[in-house]
Amino acid sequence: MANNRDDFKKVTIEVLPKRVGYLCSNPNCRKLTVGANQVSEKATSIGIAAHITAASSGGPRYDENLSTEQRTHIDNAIWLCSNCATLIDKDEKKYTIEILENWKKTAEEESVKKLNGEIQNKKVEAPFLEADLIWKNGGRYNQGYSTKNPKEEIDGRVVYNVSNHPIIYWEIEWRFNFTIYNNSSFPAFNVSVESIGKEHFTHIDKLSKVNNIPPFQNIDLTAKYSLYHEGISTEADEIMKHRIPEKFNNLVLRIKYFDESRNEHITLLRIVSGELINEKAIP
Incomplete structure (x- = not known):
């Protein structure tokens, strides 16, 4: 059976989590998505390079006007933990393209600020x-x-x-x-x-x-x-x-x-x- 999905390239999947410090991009989650495995030579990852607009027709937020190149580009990718990746696809009307793009932008801006020493790691002990x-x-x-x-x-x-x-x-x-x-x-x-x-x-x-x-x-x-x-x-x-x-x-x-x-x-x-x-x- 032919694969009609526009999947991300390996380099995109490798770079995407680094741009957000391996944290889930959902601002209400921000879970670390990688850590040590019991096997010393391995690491455990629960992160997913999720599509903002779906990889194939019929998928969540699919945009038929995008080319294959645009659909597989890193601009169409957002790094999420496995739970949040499932969540956004189960409720696509709630989690719109605009919201996901804002999550991605905010998460990347935060990682830059942390890298530059402008902000410390977020405190959990904060009001919401x-x-x-x-x-x-x-x-x-x-x-x-x-x-x-x-x-x-x-x-x-x-x-x-x-x-x-x-x-x-x-x-x-x-x-x-x-x-x-x-x-x-x-x-x-x-x-x-x-x-x-x-x-x-x-x-x-x-x-x-x-x-x-x-x-x-x-x-x-x-x-x-x-x-x-x-x-x-x-x-x-x-x-x-x-x-x-x-x-x-x-x-x-x-x-x-x-x-x-x-x-x-x-x-x-x-x-x-x-x-x-x-x-x-x-x-």
């Missing part, structure tokens, strides 16, 4: 914050009739006919609970939230400059998002039925916080196809 966005309620509000409604003349005056499916300027609003959880045994200090994507909340509560979240506790903020639509009521209802607005695929929030030694930590919150993704990032 994750956020959740919970829909509370929402609505659509009539902001006036559109000039696109049909016109008619009554008693010499031109007026808009709004008797049948009028076109209206709608304000559509979503209201959320935005909850930040400290899912660790260590306190997080001076937490701040910054919107850095292409889309932004209309309003989100501001945290006081000096604050902290104790271990396994959380803080709740309120958030609101509004957009305007010119159309009939059923169109506004169709937009409003999504508990997470479709435009939130362009929303990225940076949650910055500090540990007890005042080392800075960052969690990036992204929304991909309505799913929230929390990623630990390098400051």
Whole structure:
């Protein structure tokens, strides 16, 4: 049977793990993927050179527009432990090309900083914050009739006919609970939230400059998002039925916080196809 897979070359598989210090590139894992074997002449490796876009048609995140050369290039490879390599392929909608490329970039940047002595090996004893966005309620509000409604003349005056499916300027609003959880045994200090994507909340509560979240506790903020639509009521209802607005695929929030030694930590919150993704990032 012919092998239709675009597998990586041996040199790629050898170089890829060295570029991340043999650590899994998943920022929530970072497991060492190589170590001693009981046999003195051997080493044990649990690392895999995984494809960002699949090696063959039908595979996870397959991109038919790539050439064989592009598909087998190191730019399409990410070094992961065997568990994370399985994870990304079992849930390809969650682990998108964009997310995997960001993992790879972040892991390689971290290894360069370690090599240059800019940062020490990451401490395990550090807080990790994750956020959740919970829909509370929402609505659509009539902001006036559109000039696109049909016109008619009554008693010499031109007026808009709004008797049948009028076109209206709608304000559509979503209201959320935005909850930040400290899912660790260590306190997080001076937490701040910054919107850095292409889309932004209309309003989100501001945290006081000096604050902290104790271990396994959380803080709740309120958030609101509004957009305007010119159309009939059923169109506004169709937009409003999504508990997470479709435009939130362009929303990225940076949650910055500090540990007890005042080392800075960052969690990036992204929304991909309505799913929230929390990623630990390098400051």
